[in-house]
Amino acid sequence: xxxxxxxxxxxxxxxxxxxxxxxxxxxxxxxxxxxxxxxxxxxxxxxxxxxxxxxxxxxxxxxxxxxxxxxxxxxxxxxxxxxxxxxxxxxxxxxxxxxxxxxxxxxxxxxxxxxxxxxxxxxxxxxxxxxxxxxxxxxxxxxxxxxx
Numbered sequence: 001x002x003x004x005x006x007x008x009x010x011x012x013x014x015x016x017x018x019x020x021x022x023x024x025x026x027x028x029x030x031x032x033x034x035x036x037x038x039x040x041x042x043x044x045x046x047x048x049x050x051x052x053x054x055x056x057x058x059x060x061x062x063x064x065x066x067x068x069x070x071x072x073x074x075x076x077x078x079x080x081x082x083x084x085x086x087x088x089x090x091x092x093x094x095x096x097x098x099x100x101x102x103x104x105x106x107x108x109x110x111x112x113x114x115x116x117x118x119x120x121x122x123x124x125x126x127x128x129x130x131x132x133x134x135x136x137x138x139x140x141x142x143x144x145x146x147x148x
Contacts, residue, residue, distance in 0.1 A: 020119035023063070027112035030059040034089070034105050038098045046096055053093035053101070060085050060108070081107065 017025065037052035064082035067075045085104050092100035 018119060020115055024112055024115045024119055026059050026063055027108050027115060030056045030063075031105050031108050031112065033059070034101050034108070037093070038101050038105075041096050041098045041101070049096070050093055053089055056104075057086055057089040057093075060089065078111075081111070 033052045033056035037049045037056065040046070040049035040052060060082050064079055064086070067079055067082075069075050085107055088100050088104050091097065092104065
């Protein structure tokens with residue numbers, strides 16, 4: 001499959017996803033990139049690890065930027081949590097500290113699990129997403145993600 005066909009497939013797949021599924025996917029991506037960064041740090045391949053840290057950081061920045069500020073306290077708390085994770089990813093990258101990255105994975109995994117619960121909840125499917133979501137529609141989520 002050529003690169004153009006693959007990109008069209010990805011865009012079609014994204015268009016068929018619910019808002020909660022997109023948010024889960026973004027969390028999964030950040031977690032994956034952090035895991036790859038940890039592996040590279042452990043292998044002392046720092047010239048490559050920074051890219052993975054940067055990809056994870058960019059995804060979390062995007063998640064923070066898509067918060068629905070009208071969701072009130074929940075959005076404020078998520079914003080503070082995302083800001084903390086962004087800061088910690090930056091510190092992990094600068095210090096080449098895999099443990100800090102693992103802590104970020106733990107936080108993002110907990111958030112992802114919460115979103116997975118929302119994504120499969122039947123009551124949520126019938127409710128407008130702006131009533132149950134702290135995120136606005138992420139839009140073309142694939143456009144900012146890092147590629148290997």
